[in-house]
Amino acid sequence: MKIGVVGASGYAGGELLRLLSNHPNFEIVFIGAHSNAGESITTLHPHLTGFEGQSFSPVSIDDLNKCDLVFTALPHGESAKLISQLNEQVKIVDLGADYRLTDKAQWDKYYGGSYAGNWAYGLPELTNHVEIAKAKRVSNPGCYATAIALSIAPAINQVEHEDIVVVAASGTSGAGRAARLNLIGSEVMNNLTSYKFGGVHQHTPEIEQILSSMSGKLVKISFTPILAPMPRGILATVTAKLNTSISSATLRTIYQDFYRESKFVKLLPEGQMPMTNSVIGTNNVSLQIALDSHVNRIVISTAIDNLGKGAAGQAIQNANLMFNLAENAGLQLTGVR
Secondary structure (H helix, E strand, O other): OOOEEEEEHHHHHHHHOOOHHOOOOEEEEEOOOOOOOOOHHHHOOOOHHHHHHOOEOOOOHHOOOOOOEEEEOOOOOHHHHHHHOOOOEEEEOOOOOOOOOOOHHHHHHHOOOOOOOOOEEOOOOOOHHHHHHOEEEEEOOOOHHHHHHHHHHHHHEEEEEEEEEEEEOOOHHHHHHOOOOOOHHHHOOOOOOOOOOOOOOOOOOHHHHHHHHHHHOOOOOOEEEEOOOOOOOOOEEEEEOOOOOOHHHHHHHHHHHHOOOOOOOOOOOOOOOOOOHHHHOOOOOEEEEEEEEOOOOOEEEEEEEEOHHHHHHHHHHHHHHHHOOOOOOOOOOOOOO
């Protein structure tokens, strides 16, 4: 299959190139960027030595329409402008936010600008595989949304739906590649800080949307994100009040059964905690759960790579399903600690 990547100069775009370069069924035929068009790929992604001598191309609708599938890794609002010009037969996985939300009011509140509608939501562990496989257009989830939704989904019917609390830390690559004072090394190193404090993070409605859809009840979360002094990775801690008396062993069984068929999500053995550096460079998800009997709450710790399962890895997982390939094609990776 002929593959195009738009937004290839960014962190998620670079990770797409890295993973796609070793995919057994996908051939990259177009590598596009906007402001970086004409620059050498290895200038911005020096680790991608297989692309030595190649440059980012200016975005060409004609070239993209020759692709079987296009990945768009653009800031919110930009994907929809481009996609409206592509032929309907071109399959698309959008890594941006443009098509994630079903509720225009939520889009207006958390993003603003023109509302583009919604596509099939590409979180394969929680979304019906058949729905993704049949879709020509798939919206890739946000990185925080992936970690948080996967954390609580198995127990969503055992908890109070409006009492889910999340604290999650992400590496700086989650903020994109644009230069910002608060992201330079001197500001980030030896420092932890909360941001988008007080329930205003844009992934909040996305998380509530998928969990509400699964449970059939209105789900609300209180989410505090933290900027961590590392390039990539997310560690999420999710807690929720249980609505019934349940043992720790039963909770473990619920999680094991829920993810039994998953190729990427793993509940770790008791006593072993998720670590971000064990999942870097992979599409894997590490989970650990505990029962805090003192307050009758479940506690879940989850680690993902925000550029892997939180972006490029999951996008390729979705593309595999869209082409009826093995879900883990090109994604059978171990960590790079």
